[in-house]
Amino acid sequence: GQRGEEEEHHSLETFTFYLSEPLSKERVEAFSDGVYAIVATLLILDICEDNVPDPREVEEKFQGSLLEALSEYGPNYLAYFGSFVTIGLLWFVHHSLFLYVTKATRLMGLLNILSLAFIGGLPLAYQLTSEFAEKSHNEIEAIQVSCVITFFASIFQFAIWTTALLNEEETLHAFARYGGKEHAFMFAKLALYPCVSLGAFFLTCLLSEFSTAIFHLMQIVIPFAFLALRIFVRISLTAIKSAMSFSRQKVVLLEEEEACLSPDETLS
Numbered sequence: 001g002q003r004g005e006e007e008e009h010h011s012l013e014t015f016t017f018y019l020s021e022p023l024s025k026e027r028v029e030a031f032s033d034g035v036y037a038i039v040a041t042l043l044i045l046d047i048c049e050d051n052v053p054d055p056r057e058v059e060e061k062f063q064g065s066l067l068e069a070l071s072e073y074g075p076n077y078l079a080y081f082g083s084f085v086t087i088g089l090l091w092f093v094h095h096s097l098f099l100y101v102t103k104a105t106r107l108m109g110l111l112n113i114l115s116l117a118f119i120g121g122l123p124l125a126y127q128l129t130s131e132f133a134e135k136s137h138n139e140i141e142a143i144q145v146s147c148v149i150t151f152f153a154s155i156f157q158f159a160i161w162t163t164a165l166l167n168e169e170e171t172l173h174a175f176a177r178y179g180g181k182e183h184a185f186m187f188a189k190l191a192l193y194p195c196v197s198l199g200a201f202f203l204t205c206l207l208s209e210f211s212t213a214i215f216h217l218m219q220i221v222i223p224f225a226f227l228a229l230r231i232f233v234r235i236s237l238t239a240i241k242s243a244m245s246f247s248r249q250k251v252v253l254l255e256e257e258e259a260c261l262s263p264d265e266t267l268s
Contacts, residue, residue: 025104028112032098035116036091040084042123047080082219083126086150089222090119093157093189100186101164103171108160115156121149129215140204143215147201154193161190184236188229196222 070077094115101108128142164171200218 023104023106023109025098025101028104028109029098032094032112032116033091035119036087036094039120039122040087043080043084043087043126046123046126047076078216079126079129082216083122083129085219085223087119087122089226090153090157090193093154093193096186096189097157097161100173100182101171102173105163105167105171108163108171111156111160111163115153115160118149118153118156122153125149143204144201146215147197147204147218151194151197151201154190154197158190158194161186185230188232189226192222192225192229196225 098104104112125146129139129146196218200215204215
């Protein structure tokens with residue numbers, strides 16, 4: 001019985017050791033970049049295959065006007081650009097995340113693979129949001145599935161950052177550790193997509209008539225939200241530093257006034 005307990009304890013130690021064992025950061029980044037590139041390529045292949053008007057249809061239905069024929073596929077192109085922007089921003093967040101990481105662990109690699117699994121589902125999200133008829137029950141469900149895919153793709157990136165913070169002295173650069181300016185911005189940047197996609201999911205449940213507008217608005221607003229977030233974090237940190245420096249100045253002035261007073265005045 002004692003030997004069995006020792007073997008079980010040893011197996012638990014081994015499992016924990018393997019999760020925290022170093023992993024090649026360069027290979028994680030190379031594999032991730034390859035997945036992002038393939039997913040982005042699949043999007044444009046879907047556009048070229050299904051959303052290019054037939055020459056006969058252009059002549060017969062649109063009197064030879066290619067622009068009018070292309071305008072019929074407008075929602076499909078909008079869904080494509082929205083999906084491509086989503087992939088590009090998630091890649092940018094991933095790049096920023098591993099820019100601060102000095103050493104990856106196996107647990108971080110596992111979370112990264114889970115994130116990439118949902119990144120690979122973004123072409124599916126594009127097909128769902130562009131194929132179903134407008135204001136139908138299936139369209140609402142397709143948009144909700146797309147929100148779920150985006151949520152899990154981004155929440156696993158957030159989990160990678162949280163895992164890196166648990167052992168930040170070994171995994172993160174000094175300027176990105178807990179409490180720093182870059183840490184605050186990275187935390188907000190990684191939380192943006194999960195919060196927005198989850199909010200869009202619940203809004204489509206409550207306001208089903210505007211589900212398509214809500215989803216496309218989410219895809220359009222997020223790039224500007226990244227810029228606004230950077231400005232907001234910098235202003236907030238500047239305000240906090242100014243408030244702290246002002247309070248320190250008041251403390252220093254009080255200490256100087258007390259030092260200038262005589263012992264009798266101090267006691268009084």
